[in-house]
Amino acid sequence: MLKLMIVDDEPLERLGLRKIIQRDFHNIDLVEDSRNGLEAIENVRKYRPHIILMDISMPELSGLEAQQEIIKLLPNSKTIILTAHSDFNYAQDAIKNGVFDYLLKPVKPVDLNKAIKKAIAALPSPKNTNNNPDKSDDLDANILNSAIEYIENHYFQEISLNAVAEHVHLNPQYFSRYFKKETGMNFTTYVSKLRIEKAKTFLRQTDKPIYRIAVDLGFSDAAYFTKVFNKFENQTPYQYKMEMKQLV
Known part of the structure; x- marks a missing residue:
């Protein structure tokens, strides 16, 4: 599962980000939050997150200072900087330090979702996200x-x-x-095969007419359903139904 770490010195900010991510991303594991840059570096070593949401302005060590170390530890991770500053110099510094994206506070949920999805798409393939x-x-x-x-x-x-x-x-x-x-198998074949397996169950166990089974399984019409069924089973749905009845 993809791991994401939130780095912010404001508890309410961290809580708000957590709620958005937990609501919209069910395959993301939120690791322990970090309250400053020093904790961020320590937790990066501990949890090795794939994505990091990090505030710029924090005590002890700023987000950009922490990012300088993080990019050395996890060069494939994607850091999204969160800041209240719209100064272009901040964006330039962020890019120089390997930051993946840059969002202005207060962060809108739709913008956060887009940034996270973009970060996920940019990650290496699952086989390469870690060395284990x-x-x-x-x-x-x-x-x-x-x-x-x-x-x-x-x-x-x-x-x-x-x-x-x-x-x-x-x-x-x-x-x-x-x-x-x-x-x-490719996606289309997989879905078609699944539908045909479900159709066989309906044909064996119910008296539903073939056109009704076709509609219930998402086929555009009975003729197309019959064509796909014949492709996988080398017989029509009706022939299959009659064959199953003879076996009872």
Whole structure:
């Protein structure tokens, strides 16, 4: 699972950011908050977050000073700076120190969501987010499980690869390649195969007419359903239904 760390000396700011992230990003693990730059460096070593939300103005060590050390420790991490200063010099300094994005306070939830999604899309592939094979395998499994769970809950609707990619916070092109590598089939084939397996259950266990099963499973019409069913099963839904009845 992707890990995100919040760095801010204001407790209410940290709480507000946590609520937004917990509400909108279910596959992000929020690690322990940091109250200043020194704690941020210590917690980066401890938790190795993929994404960091960090205030610039903090006691002991500023966000940009902390970032100078963080980028050495985690060169692939994405730091999003939060600041009340709109001075262009701050943005220049942030870019020089490897900051990924720059948001002005008070941060709007929609802007925060966009910045986090952009950071997720810019992260290296799941196999490369850390050097621990076990942890990267866990990350792979979490992403794939989340995608499959989403498909299971929406297969009977108009479901697109882009929608699932957005759900797991991955770039659609990368998600398409990743999904095929992990499942052995492309996204469209996977969804079609799932629908056909569900259709076989309905044909065996219910008396629903074929056109009704087609609609319930998200097919545009019975003719297209029959075509797809025949492609996977080498027989029509009606032939399958009759064959199953003879076995009872």
